[in-house]
Structure formats: C-alpha cells, structure tokens
Amino acid sequence: MRIAFLGLGHMGLPMAKNLAAAGHQVTGYDVFPAAVDAGREAGLATAESGTAAVRPAGASGGAQVVITMFQTGRQVLDAYRGADAGEGLLAVAEPGTLFIDCSTISVDDAREAHALAEAAGHRSLDAPVSGGVVGAENATLAFMVGGSEEDFAAARPFLEAMGRRVVHCGGAGLGQAAKVCNNMILAVSQIAVAEAFVLGERLGLSHQALFDVASNASGQCWALTTNCPVPGPVPTSPANRDYQPGFAGALMSKDLGLAEHAVTATGVDARMGMLARELYARYADGPGAGQDFSGIINTIRDQSARAGEGDR
C-alpha cells in the first residue's frame, strides 16, 4: 500500500518506520525540517510538502492511506482543509482515500475532521493511541478507533503493523471518546495512589507494606502496580529514575483539557475528573512540564508539609 505519513515527531517517526518495515511504501512529511531530515536518516522516503506526500504522482497514483500524527485538533483540521482553501490534503487526495488521524484531539474536532473527509469523498477514522514512545518504537501501541465497520476493517492491517491492541469503539469520534475517558480514570487514580502513599508515610507505614497490601486488594490499579509513584516496589516505574517520563505531566494536562471540553459539552457531573484537571494543569506549569505525571506525588508531599507547618 502507498501510505503518506504526516507528523514525524516522537510518536510519528517510529510508527512510520514500523509501517515501512511491514512492507508498505511510506512517504513521510513534517512541517519541521529537522523532523523530515530525521525521517530520511531513518530510511523513510520523504516529501517536500504534505500535499506532495498525498498527491497522485504519475502513473503510480497517490497515497491510498493518509495517516496524521500531530499535536492538536487545529493542526489536523488546518491540514485537512488547507490554510488557504483548496490546497488541503482532502482536496489533493484521490477520491476514496482512507484518512486515519492518530493524534489525540477533542471528540468535536475528530467529528469535524470525519465530516470534512466524508464531504470530500474520502473515508476516515479517528485512531488515537496509548502506549507512548516506547509503544510506538516496539509496535505495541493500543489503538482506539472511531468510524465505520468497513473503514475499520480496511485500516486494521496498518494499525496492527504499529500496535498490539486495536479496538473499534464505534462511530466517528468514539476512539477519541474512549481515550479521553480512559485518561480521566488514569489521572484520578494516579492522584489517589499518590495521596495514599503520602498519607501512609505520615502514619508510619512503609511504601513496600502499602504496596504489598493494596496491589493485592481493592486498591489495585495500573497507577499503583505499573506506574508506582514511589521508588522501590515496581523497579521499572518512573519514580526509580527521578520521574523521567513515561508520560509527561504536560501531556496528561493536555488530555485532561480535552476531557474538560467533553465534560462541559455533555454536562456530566465529573468533579473528581475536573479536580484532577486543575491539579495537573498546575503541575504541568511547574515540575510536571518534563516529568512523568506520577511525580505529582512530590507536589502532594510538599503541600502536605507546608500545610503541617501552617498548623504549628
């Protein structure tokens, strides 16, 4: 298959490499010239513009599949439409091209992208991922996919070349909906686990004892057993390497911004999720900009110490 892969960043470049390794004819493109150079050095064919990557090239035809992996919904919609109407990806692609957007964006933006693609005579899926850069490199990502059954079936072999789990979540935008709901659970549970460890410290409970009990009891969750926020009990967790990400606080904050957008749009009473949104926004403005999101335990510990001093 001829695949145009746009957005050769932290996630996109290893994903594009895995597609090429699976035997597809991949052309990579990025607006950032250094990312294009990195793609070329990694052995990918590259194009001088996004539309050149997608546009029919002589008898061989154009891309049959267009995958985007950008930061924001605005970037996706601008690229689809073209900054100056007419030269967007949708306008230059051959009719019936399969557009797969893997960026993490709002449900509303994803639905708008679907509507634009459909109106232009193309097929389209939202397919955000979890698994981070390591998952992208090792082709072990999880894909959450929104769109029609037929388009999902057509995309499956490409997604499986980049990931280990591929779940069809329903119609347009529902891949993004699954991503936003999952990350809201994760944010709330990571804070709950961190608060419990700090409370345990104050009560004289060792980290290992709390871990041994909670990991085998009803407190068990990924935030504890994989991403344990204190060093020791889970040697591979970011806490053992000074909270190097992993999943940076800034990215969690971004995803919770998308959750807030969805919560506001639907009127759901999601107080825990919205408090997590506030705490992670503050954390991302400070140490969480570059640290793993489990490092929020240090903020909780510092604030607890400050509150304790205030009582004296």
Ligand code: NAD
């Ligand atoms: P990144 O910033 O490293 O890469 C995005 C790339 O897209 C950049 O190189 C940028 O120049 C390029 N780009 C933007 N507009 C473009 C356009 N019109 N044409 C071509 N290229 C364009 O970001 P990333 O870390 O790879 O993340 C990509 C997406 O995946 C984000 O939505 C993020 O939330 C999501 N995500 C990231 C992780 C992670 O661990 N990094 C994990 C899961 C999901």
